[in-house]
Amino acid sequence: MKTIWLIVFATLVAWALPANQATADVTCDEDFGMVCIETVTNDAQITFIAENRHALLPVTVDVEMNLQNLRLAGGGSGPFVLQGREKVQLFTLTTASQGGWSYRYTFSWSRGDITARHDDSYRYRLPYGSDQSFPVGQSCNGRFSHIGPQKYAMDFDMPVGTPILATREGRVVAVKEDSNRGGPSRSYENDGNYVIVAHGDRTLAQYFHLRQNGIAVQLGDTVRRGQLLGYSGNTGRSTGPHLHFEVIKGARGVESETVPVRFATSAGPVQCPRQGSALKAVP
Numbered sequence: 140m141k142t143i144w145l146i147v148f149a150t151l152v153a154w155a156l157p158a159n160q161a162t163a164d165v166t167c168d169e170d171f172g173m174v175c176i177e178t179v180t181n182d183a184q185i186t187f188i189a190e191n192r193h194a195l196l197p198v199t200v201d202v203e204m205n206l207q208n209l210r211l212a213g214g215g216s217g218p219f220v221l222q223g224r225e226k227v228q229l230f231t232l233t234t235a236s237q238g239g240w241s242y243r244y245t246f247s248w249s250r251g252d253i254t255a256r257h258d259d260s261y262r263y264r265l266p267y268g269s270d271q272s273f274p275v276g277q278s279c280n281g282r283f284s285h286i287g288p289q290k291y292a293m294d295f296d297m298p299v300g301t302p303i304l305a306t307r308e309g310r311v312v313a314v315k316e317d318s319n320r321g322g323p324s325r326s327y328e329n330d331g332n333y334v335i336v337a338h339g340d341r342t343l344a345q346y347f348h349l350r351q352n353g354i355a356v357q358l359g360d361t362v363r364r365g366q367l368l369g370y371s372g373n374t375g376r377s378t379g380p381h382l383h384f385e386v387i388k389g390a391r392g393v394e395s396e397t398v399p400v401r402f403a404t405s406a407g408p409v410q411c412p413r414q415g416s417a418l419k420a421v422p
Contacts, residue, residue, distance in 0.1 A: 187228070200246060278413065303371055306384070316352050
């Protein structure tokens with residue numbers, strides 16, 4: 140499965156307008172309409188505004204420009220971090236010289252905050268009960284899907300309905316539990332149920348492929364380490380029942396960046412355990 144399946148590309152072309160005629164255009168991501176770019180044009184000045192419509196989930200937005208006779212007059216070049224329900228003015232363009240002008244832009248976004256700095260000293264608990272052990276179905280740099288930005292993701296093979304516990308304390312910033320669809324093709328990527336928990340260092344833990352109506356927490360809940368989050372399933376892009384777990388930060392483009400984590404196990408701290416190995420959890 141993909142670390143970030145909310146892929147957003149938008150394009151717009153604008154030409155010089157008559158003096159004192161202002162226009163506004165809004166373009167949102169095509170799949171979900173949860174991240175939007177608004178452009179407000181007044182004479183030869185164009186202001187870019189980004190809106191994150193998620194209630195709590197932070198996102199990283201990146202805008203790429205192709206400018207003709209325009210220059211940056213205010214703001215930054217990005218990428219830009221937006222918290223939940225945040226609307227932010229990104230930058231303003233103005234004419235570089237007399238004459239006609241035009242621009243074209245694309246934007247993309249990923250889950251998480253690109254400025255997050257992971258606490259590498261933290262030891263995560265395994266996402267299941269202390270009396271249980273499950274084999275690693277796919278580890279870091281797995282051939283099926285744990286490559287590139289997803290290289291530090293972990294899959295734990297387990298029966299549907301296994302209780303999933305929080306690996307670290309934090310706040311629930313996104314949930315989905317309405318899907319009963321799953322399969323190995325990319326057409327199922329948006330169908331996985333999940334819980335996403337924000338940590339104190341601004342990274343996010345993502346728990347994917349959960350059972351339909353199998354979430355035990357609510358948006359905004361503060362959860363403790365080891366607390367029940369929900370129950371495993373086989374929804375989304377999946378070749379069989381398992382839990383996909385990863386810790387991420389935002390990134391440029393459409394895929395968040397996974398970060399390496401160490402798990403506390405009965406055999407001591409483990410990072411990127413060998414595929415097929417069975418790890419026994421400790422509190």
